[in-house]
Amino acid sequence: MILSALLGYGLVESFEIAFSLHLASGLAALSYLYFRRSESAFPRADLRGGLENPWIKIAVSVFISFVVAYPLHLLTKKVLEGISLDIAMGIIGVLLLVTGLLMSRKNPRFKKNPSFSDLLIAGICQGFSILPGISRSGITFSVLLLLGVEKTSALLWSYYIGIPVVFAAGLYNILEIESYIRLSYILASSFAAFISGLASIGVMLEIAKKVEYSHLTISLGLLYVISSIALFIF
Numbered sequence: 001m002i003l004s005a006l007l008g009y010g011l012v013e014s015f016e017i018a019f020s021l022h023l024a025s026g027l028a029a030l031s032y033l034y035f036r037r038s039e040s041a042f043p044r045a046d047l048r049g050g051l052e053n054p055w056i057k058i059a060v061s062v063f064i065s066f067v068v069a070y071p072l073h074l075l076t077k078k079v080l081e082g083i084s085l086d087i088a089m090g091i092i093g094v095l096l097l098v099t100g101l102l103m104s105r106k107n108p109r110f111k112k113n114p115s116f117s118d119l120l121i122a123g124i125c126q127g128f129s130i131l132p133g134i135s136r137s138g139i140t141f142s143v144l145l146l147l148g149v150e151k152t153s154a155l156l157w158s159y160y161i162g163i164p165v166v167f168a169a170g171l172y173n174i175l176e177i178e179s180y181i182r183l184s185y186i187l188a189s190s191f192a193a194f195i196s197g198l199a200s201i202g203v204m205l206e207i208a209k210k211v212e213y214s215h216l217t218i219s220l221g222l223l224y225v226i227s228s229i230a231l232f233i234f
Helices: 004-007 011-020 022-035 054-080 085-104 114-131 136-146 151-177 183-210 211-234
Strands: none
Touching: 004 151, 004 183, 011 022, 011 054, 011 151, 011 183, 022 151, 054 151, 085 136, 085 211, 114 136, 114 151, 136 151, 136 183
């Protein structure tokens, strides 16, 4: 989003461009999980009825994400129309810091798979990731960790409930930007996003086993805040 703004697009257009790439990143996540499904934590054997059925848990989580995200999306576009790039970067930096602090919280008890209520809460939080600076995977991953879900499983379930959301967000914003960006440019950027997303998912799963994401997120948030101050001064 910030790169698009630096290239001359308005903040609203940059917001739409950034979210349009979610269609490709969602396709990358789906492709990875399908072809590496033997390593997946999806509980195929746990097909109990009612609210503990995994497909019902995912569907409800995704639905509540849409309910939360759509009004926030409309509000965010209105807010971005009236602020400058330095303020936008400052807001993103603060939200990244909040995400990082949430991720740093620990829960000593871990379970293999999230419950219905766990994914309902994660779905609500996922809706807030429509706000620039809040990482969708970061916030859902953090919340599931706080609720006691084992780290690798939390990351995988973050992808499960996120894929339908990022597909919808990507498609919606592609329809928004096609009026001012050539289709060939959209396809080229989407292809790049697909390749980078496909290459990074496996790395992310490995990093989740070894590295504290909170440190990286907090560092990125500080970088945004410092950059915002520098833009304001100069």
